[in-house]
Amino acid sequence: MTELSGQGIELVIPPTPEFLQLVRAVVGAAAGLSGGASSPLDPGRVADLRLVVSEAVTNAIEAQGLIGASDRIFICCRVADDHVVVEVVDHGPGFDPDSLPELPDVETPERLHYESGLGVALMRRLSDEAVVESGPRGTTVRLTIRSS
Amino acid sequence: MTELSGQGIELVIPPTPEFLQLVRAVVGAAAGLSGGASSPLDPGRVADLRLVVSEAVTNAIEAQGLIGASDRIFICCRVADDHVVVEVVDHGPGFDPDSLPELPDVETPERLHYESGLGVALMRRLSDEAVVESGPRGTTVRLTIRSS
Amino acid sequence: MQIHVHRRDLSWTTSDVDPAGVVLTVLGDLDMAGAPSLRQAVVAEVANGFRLVVLELTGVDFIDSVGLGVVVGALRRLRSHGGDLLVVCAEPRIRGVFELCDLDRVFDLHIDVETALSKRLAA
């Protein structure tokens, strides 16, 4: 399915929020369990990994919800010597990550009207690499977290 | 891949014991999270499910270890109204579940020489259905746990 | 539901502070699955006339952008009713997520409920 799908851990879940905690647990554990070798990531980077993956899967669930797509969401996680790569694949409507609206300045009163819109920024800030491939048939987000 | 692979949760892991705990966590959580609906299984049956799945995956890891097969092991879990079905697929050498040796009577001293050989019996005792499809290219174990 | 929200009237704890205050202690993972419970809890307190909510996040194991969104929404709701929201959060990992999103410039993140309330009294 993807260039990663031949290695590491894979997880397929229904597109509902109840499974987010499970995804974080699996990815966090996989990052700590590279088949006997020790983890490339310290606990802080594992926490970052859990957060960015959670953001990506949340977006995948939201995107499929928008168009009522009940397809399951695919997550795979490959652990290398000094980094972890996670891919999240959905069948939502797709989007252009380069034309997302900006949030108002954080100290203005208008900012409080925005309860969303922080996920992609968090992914970009915490990942060493965040690649989005998106089209009308769905989105693949590939996140790389290196040891700090 | 299998008749179940279109639904529920799927997990693919490297064939090493470090991942057993993760498999139990995923299957236990999946049984409790049927996409918003409540679990068909009470906590005791979820514990049974975790045990039989752990036995099946342990055997899959052992079997692949015997022939040095590094293929990953596939686990899927489908949650229905009143039961959970789990399938474990390995690429080990296969076996005949109907011609396993019997253990000596539990109260004889010889019994203490057997540190293994209880897994398949446990799976059969705790599952409502345990189906083994096995051949030289691998084994699929399908375990059904009903609400008690 | 992946979170639990416990409530405790402030009037019950100390008479020095706003009697229309309440502490909401959140336990669990504040993500897309847990956020709705907290949102509902805040809506209910405001509807019941409470104007000071102390959000105690020390027992939160995980927070993401959806969880942050609920905290932002809670502040807006309280302010629009002339009230206020105080956030208590001792865990560096959770504080770090607020900081990453510059939300520490919107909320003071207090170490414990007592500190939050005493700073408010001093202000």
Add this chain to the structure above:
Amino acid sequence: MQIHVHRRDLSWTTSDVDPAGVVLTVLGDLDMAGAPSLRQAVVAEVANGFRLVVLELTGVDFIDSVGLGVVVGALRRLRSHGGDLLVVCAEPRIRGVFELCDLDRVFDLHIDVETALSKRLAA
């Protein structure tokens, strides 16, 4: 490693019992990943001359057939050196796995270390 094994000499606890006794308290999941640590711990105690091992499984969260196999192997090892193994396990779920395999006919499953030792003294 998914389990921790803590050791405590019995001679240290009470002078009434076999001074060559040791309590091994196991914490975690006793499965194919955890079993080797326990097996090694028992082998080491026997090699060091201990002849009574009390296996304290109350902190075990999960046991499967591999875990049971290690307990059976531990009993055989101790008996073959003229020693004995006592199993302490209060948790019904863990006791249930022993019972499913009829291993409660091989081991008495004691409620706590004190009961295990006093039954042994009485015997």
